[in-house]
Amino acid sequence: MNPAPTAATQADTAPPPTRPASPGLLGRLGAWSAQHVKVVLAAWILVVVALGAFAPQVTSALSGAGWQADGSQSVKVRQLAQQHFAGDASSAIEIVVTADQPVTDPAVQHVITEATRIAAADPRVSTVVAHQPGATISKDGRTAVLLAGAKASPDDMVRAADHLKGPLAALSGHGITVHATGASVLWSDFNAANHDAMMKSEITSWPVTLAILVLAFGSLVAAGLPLLLTMAGLAASAGSLVLISHLFPVSVWAMNFAMMFALALGIDYALFLVVRYRSARMGRSLSSTEAVAETMDTAGKAVLLSGATVLVSLSAVMLVPSPAFRSMAGGIMLAVLFVLGATLTLLPAVLGKLGHRVDALALPWVKSGEHRxxxxxxxxxxxxxxxxxxxxxxxxxxxxxxxxxxxxxxxMPSITVLPQDASARAGYTAVQDAFGAGAPGTLQILTPSGTAQEVAAQVAHTPGIAGAMPAQPAADGSGWSMIQAVPTVDPSSPQLAHTVDTLRAELPKDTLVGGAxxxxxxxxxxxxxxxxxxxxxxxxxxxxxxxxxxxxxxxxxxxxxxxxxxxxxxxxxxxxxxxxxxxxxxxxxxxxxxxxxxxxxxxxxxxxxxxxxxxxxxxxxxxxxxxxxxxxxxxxxxxxxxxxxxxxxxxxxxxxxxxxxxxxxxxxxxxxxxxxxxxxxxxxxxxxxxxxxxxxxxxxxxxxxxxxxxxxxxxxxxxxxx
Structure with missing residues (x-):
């Protein structure tokens, strides 16, 4: 005696409808795409070629900075310092020269002169401040720090670091080492190291990804469909990011994350639609167009909803007023939009054209069209x-x-996230060895000149401050004075936050505390x-x-x-x-x-x-x-x-x-x-x-x-x- 059929088995054995149901909005879009393959392909080729032409510029066009809290005291200090103190801002580039002999030695002075010339020749550098005894020359006289002032935006100063750190390092030799360091160089090294790592990871993951795709789709032809979506989405989004970067800065990380999400979602969406398309054709007399319409009316709605959910989730990051975060979220959202557009138009057109050939080059153990x-x-x-x-x-x-x-x-990440041979980390270590643990995190305190001396004295006696330089009035007569203070702890130490909070709470209200x-x-x-x-x-x-x-x-x-x-x-x-x-x-x-x-x-x-x-x-x-x-x-x-x-x-x-x-x-x-x-x-x-x-x-x-x-x-x- 046979057991009574369950709802599941009834669903499986139920005869298919003799006539396909009337398609909905997405079904009609899919059917139209399947019937106008040449138009859809031509449109996407036009989009990819037009926007993809700008894609090779993506690495150089996108910004390397932007990791800041817009409207914060520290950002205001950087902007004022760049405007009124000859570029002596947190985005300035520090050039650290260390030698086995005193920096007054002619050989060392020659290297310092060359370093000054190289830095001054960059149009993004305002001026190069020479090393000064008692301030930027170490007590043992073997380390000197030059300051290449910031004349450009933080993003452009990162680009300046990209160009300067190599020629400056080339001056090293004969017991003399030269390293560029500071926040701009740190972000330059940080972005380069992470970009190289992400490219290496993506290359390493491709063979595994392709193997899983072939196993998941069951045929080589179907496995190539996610790559079609990904390539179209990436080329279009990369070119779009380059164009957008002319309007406002876009973080270079936006492209890295966009690549990752475009691949991930391209695979997800193609899997869902292709499997559903096979189901629509299995054991039925539907045409390719009818199968595409049914696929889009069911799985297509889920893909559209999924894409909308991804976009909504990432749009919430826009609530963080930081250029890097907003542009990274925007870059991913742009890639998602292009991949979603390709999924809802290009993929149905290709499926309609392929028909049963979507199962071409299928693996021996795969049942063509298997869905449940x-x-x-x-x-x-x-x-x-x-x-x-x-x-x-x-x-x-x-x-x-x-x-x-x-x-x-x-x-926030410490200097240890960089490789030990990175310029910023080597210079950072040299500054600490020569001037103390807190020297790489020197604070910049801006205060009205009328109270500058009193504020300087108060800063010098604040717990957590190893020493403070005398107040330096702005040369342009703006009424601001700058006090540079060296903390007692490493910049990544939690104690630094307490010191900064103390200064902001106890110094006059019109005094600003900043620094990298x-x-x-x-x-x-x-x-x-x-x-x-x-x-x-x-x-x-x-x-x-x-x-x-x-x-x-x-x-x-x-x-x-x-x-x-x-x-x-x-x-x-x-x-x-x-x-x-x-x-x-x-x-x-x-x-x-x-x-x-x-x-x-x-x-x-x-x-x-x-x-x-x-x-x-x-x-x-x-x-x-x-x-x-x-x-x-x-x-x-x-x-x-x-x-x-x-x-x-x-x-x-x-x-x-x-x-x-x-x-x-x-x-x-x-x-x-x-x-x-x-x-x-x-x-x-x-x-x-x-x-x-x-x-x-x-x-x-x-x-x-x-x-x-x-x-x-x-x-x-x-x-x-x-």
Whole structure:
């Protein structure tokens, strides 16, 4: 006697409709693209060629600075110092000359003269201030510091550092060493080291990515489709960033993150659409155009919603008034827009043209057109039978990994994130050896000239200050005077923040405290202040988008909240690795004792965007099945059967890409690789493939209930075709 068929088996064996349903808006867009392949291809070729022509300029055109808190005291000090004190600002370039003999030796003086000539010849340098006894010559007389004043913006001073540090280092020899250092050189070295590391990681990840793509798609032709989307999106976004950089500075990191997100989302979206396209054609007499229309009406809506969620998540970073953060978020958003546009137009056109040839060069064990995975269907049935057992284990693991977040500390990166042979770090070390631990973090204090002497005396007697120079009035008669004060501690020491707070609290209100180290402190304070706001806005907007799309407040709220679990667990692991140093020797770095300050805000937005990407795929598929069957069991099991493999494969690619960054040299790419890789791994394995299905099981029909008042307000969006 045969058992009664379940809802799942009924769905599988139900005969396909004899006539395709009337397509919706996205279905009509997909059908039009499939019917006008030449027009779509020509349009995209035009866009890629026109914008891609500017892409080779992306590295040189984008800015290297911008890591600042706009409107802060330290930024005001830098601007005033550049304007009234001959460029003696935090963005000035310090040239450190150390020798085995006194700096008064003719050979050393010749090198100093050459260094002065090289720096003065750069149009971005205002003037070169010579070394001065008792100020910029060490007590042993063997180290001298020249100051190349900032005549240009901080971004241009980073470019000046790019050009000057090589020729200056070439003057070294015969017991004399020359290093450029200071904030501008630090960012120059920092950007170069991270760019090289990210390029190395991306090259390393390509073979792994391609292998996973072939396994996931099952054919070489289909595996190439994500690359088509990625290449089109990257070329267009790179050229756009170059053009935008003529209007306002765009961080060079914007392109690095844009490349990473374009690849990740291109793979996700292509996987979802291609798998759904195969399903539409399997065992049915649909034409390529009809299959594309059905694909776009179902999976296309999920992709559009996913893209909107990613954009919303990243837009919250714009709430942080820092040029680097805003331009990085903007760069990623631009790449997402181009990839999304290619997914909704270019991919349907290619699918329509390929037809059944999308399965060309298929692997021997792959069933062409297979859509419902028996393995993930079986996993869904197991979760339906034992939801508490599996849900409790997953929840316990996530909470245990998230627990260390309670003791997480953040700060801006220290000099140790640079390689030891980097110019900025070598010069930094030389300055510390010659002038004391706090010398690289010299404070710049601006005060009205009328009270300058009293303020200078007060600064000199402030705890945490090793010494202060006499007040120097501005030569242009602006009424400002500058006091340079050397702290007693290294610029990355937490004690420096206390010293700066003391000065700002006790000095007259019209006195400003700044300097390169203080700019980092002000940025860190801003990030700490804005983090709760960014998190709240990201989650609120993410929930709102899910609510509009799913029209189900309960599961929208649960899906949004579940994203916090993988995020918290990822930062818990980050604390154990980067703050406490567990596994530091394996990954090849020395722990700073904290996580870089920009990680919580920026990484949270990125993790939430990726997590919601998977949430949308799973819940959109569940909604489609619920609309067709009205059965909560089929909604949960069918969603896993149809989207589980896509989520698993997409996460596999992302984890492989992110973990290659953990092997990179500098510390920031390691942090990014570990935090994002762990987050994606945990989110896909424990949240989207365990906890969220368990939530669907436990809430049943209530998960999809729409209150009457909400039903009247929300738009009617269906994820089933027709």
């Amino acid at each position: 995975s028996p393995r993930f269907s079986g996993w869904g049935e197991r979760l339906w039978k034992h939801p508490v057992r599996y849900g409790a284990v997953a929840l316990a693991v996530l909470l245990a990994l998230a627990a260390p977040v309670i003791g997480l500390r953040t700060a 180290a203080v700019e980092n402190l002000d940025l860190q304070h801003l990030l700490t202040q804005k983090t709760p706001l960014v998190i709240g806005v990201v989650m609120g907007l993410g929930f709102l988008l899910l609510l509009i799309a799913l029209r189900a407040p309960l599961i929208s709220a649960l899906g949004t909240a579940a994203s916090l679990l993988s995020t918290g667990a990822a930062f818990g692991v980050a604390r154990l690795v980067f703050q406490d140093g567990h596994g530091a020797s394996l990954l090849g770095f020395h722990p700073q004792g904290f996580l870089d300050g920009w990680a919580p805000v920026f990484f949270f937005a990125m993790i939430f965007a990726i997590a919601m990407d998977y949430t949308v795929f799973l819940l959109a598929s569940a909604k489609e099945h619920y609309e067709r069957s009205g059965n909560p069991r089929e909604a949960m099991v069918g969603a896993l059967a149809h989207s589980g493999r896509v989520i698993f494969a997409a996460a596999g690619v992302m984890v492989a890409v992110f973990f290659t960054f953990a092997l990179s040299g500098p510390l920031p790419p390691k942090e990014m690789g570990i935090v994002l890789g762990v987050a994606v791994l945990l989110d896909a394995a424990l949240v989207r493939l365990v906890l969220l299905p368990v939530m669907l099981r436990l809430t049943g029909r209530a998960a999809w209930h729409t209150p009457a008042w909400l039903d009247r307000v929300l738009p009617k969006i269906s994820f089933s075709h027709g």
